[in-house]
């Protein structure tokens with residue numbers, strides 16, 4: 001399970017500012033439209049964070065009779081608290097917990113959505129098996145992520161590499177040394193094909209595996225650079241305050257050097273059916 005850094009509980013390092021960018025709503029709505037449909041009575045929003053996706057689910061099911069039960073689950077107590085404060089629907093409930101022991105939290109579900117979070121789990125096949133355990137036969141899993149092998153649009157990998165190099169330089173200028181050797185273990189990136197294979201190994205038949213191309217604006221890059229889990233993945237071991245500041249400096253330098261003001265990137269979107 002994800003270790004929770006006390007500083008990550010700080011509002012300054014929240015995911016919420018990033019969720020307000022229109023492309024983020026687009027990549028989430030796109031997949032929710034494929035799995036939230038009439039008759040699905042128990043919907044799990046796994047890794048719900050502060051509730052941006054839960055909100056979209058509730059919008060989509062608004063008025064359905066009988067109303068479905070929407071269960072948001074996240075390991076972060078602060079995220080759960082924020083989601084509860086932001087969402088007042090009597091059909092939504094929030095539970096603290098992790099994907100790794102989902103079947104201990106929920107008995108059975110028609111749909112599980114796990115958006116922008118699966119890359120944070122260490123053993124993806126065993127998490128997918130755990131999700132399969134709670135899905136009814138014919139039940140649907142949807143997940144998406146932009147942290148996968150294949151996320152970089154051709155010609156842009158230099159941007160992402162340079163952002164980290166410039167951020168590490170900014171830290172060194174402040175006397176902070178950092179070991180930079182790729183993604184943290186929990187952030188191991190799979191390819192789209194590997195995700196498809198992992199689904200099959202878990203008893204889930206992929207019906208959709210697609211890439212959506214979006215443009216990340218400079219402001220959205222700055223916002224993701226202030227999110228605790230992104231900082232921990234990009235600059236492992238660096239305190240959040242210093243990491244966030246260095247990522248902002250590194251981003252400004254990189255955009256300036258490459259004369260860019262937005263960067264295209266792919267989102268992986270997967271739907272799989274419990275067989």
Ligand SMILES: C[S@@+](CC[C@H](N)C(=O)[O-])C[C@H]1O[C@@H](n2cnc3c(N)ncnc32)[C@H](O)[C@@H]1O
Nearest residue numbers: 002047048049052053076098099115116117120
């Ligand atoms: C980037 S946020 C995404 C939040 C929300 N799904 C969205 O798309 O707006 C990732 C969330 O995954 C949660 N998370 C991390 N590890 C997890 C795990 N093992 N099981 C479930 N959720 C996890 C984090 O606490 C965080 O709130």
